[in-house]
Amino acid sequence: MREDIQPQVSKRAAPRLSSVLKVVGILALALFLNLLILALPPSWFEGWGNLAYLGVFAITALANASVFIPVPYPGLVARLATDLNVFGVALLGASGSALGETTAFLVGRAGKGVVEQTRFYGWLRSQLRTPVRAFAILFLLSAPPNPFFDVAGLTAGSIGVPYPIFVAATFSGRIIRMLILAYLGRAFL
Numbered sequence: 001m002r003e004d005i006q007p008q009v010s011k012r013a014a015p016r017l018s019s020v021l022k023v024v025g026i027l028a029l030a031l032f033l034n035l036l037i038l039a040l041p042p043s044w045f046e047g048w049g050n051l052a053y054l055g056v057f058a059i060t061a062l063a064n065a066s067v068f069i070p071v072p073y074p075g076l077v078a079r080l081a082t083d084l085n086v087f088g089v090a091l092l093g094a095s096g097s098a099l100g101e102t103t104a105f106l107v108g109r110a111g112k113g114v115v116e117q118t119r120f121y122g123w124l125r126s127q128l129r130t131p132v133r134a135f136a137i138l139f140l141l142s143a144p145p146n147p148f149f150d151v152a153g154l155t156a157g158s159i160g161v162p163y164p165i166f167v168a169a170t171f172s173g174r175i176i177r178m179l180i181l182a183y184l185g186r187a188f189l
Contacts, residue, residue: 030072033071033072033075035075036072036075037072037075037076037079048080052080052083052084053084053088053089053092054092055076055080056073056076056077056080056089056092056093056096057092057093057095057096058096059071059073059076059096060073060077060092060093060094060095060096060097060100060178061096061097061099061100062096062100063097063100064096064097064098064099064100064101064103065099065100065101065102065103066100073093073097074145074181077089077090077093077178077181077182077185078181078182078184078185078188078189079185079189080185081181081182081183081185081186082185082186082189086179086182086183086186087179089178089182090175090178090179090181090182091175091178093174093178093181093182094171094174094175094177094178095171097170097171097174097177097178098167098170098171098174101142101149101150101153101170102153102163102166102167103153104149104150104153104154104157105153105154105156105157105161105163105166106157107154107157108153108154108155108156108157108158109157109158109160110157111158118151120148120151121151121155124137124151124152124155125155125159128152128155128156128159128161129159131161131162131165134156134161134165134166134169135165135168135169136169137152137169138152138156138161138165138166138169138170138173139169139170139172139173140173141173142169142170142172142173142174142177143173143174143176143177144177145177153166153170
């Protein structure tokens with residue numbers, strides 16, 4: 001009887017290891033792409049002019065709208081902030097980022113059963129019930145780089161957090177993130 005239990009346990013462990021390896025691979029690819037952008041010569045970015053601001057907006061919107069495709073926006077924000085106005089880069093990067101995160105919010109709004117029932121989801125669900133706490137939690141989760149914000153966006157959409165609260169909190173948090181990236185780019189590049 002115990003021999004029958006052993007193969008079932010190993011069958012369950014294999015998909016978990018596989019999913020961990022996928023996540024590690026995606027993170028490694030994202031890190032590589034960001035380092036590649038940072039390693040590009042400054043001459044590659046010359047001549048972009050005001051189109052660089054539009055590029056920051058578009059790249060951050062795309063990066064935050066996609067969950068599985070690593071788009072190297074931190075490196076681009078840091079690199080472009082060396083030649084452009086730091087606040088302009090941060091403002092447009094945060095705007096694009098908040099707009100991109102709207103996709104997770106709308107998916108949550110459309111499909112209430114999309115989010116897996118985890119402890120983090122349960123905690124988020126209880127925290128996002130009041131507007132002030134929803135703003136604070138979404139702000140705190142959106143400012144630092146973390147993989148949990150997609151779950152927060154899905155949860156916010158699924159429990160009916162008002163969109164203005166979601167986008168204002170996300171935008172505010174992303175302003176902080178973009179300013180940090182921009183100033184790091186200015187300091188080290």
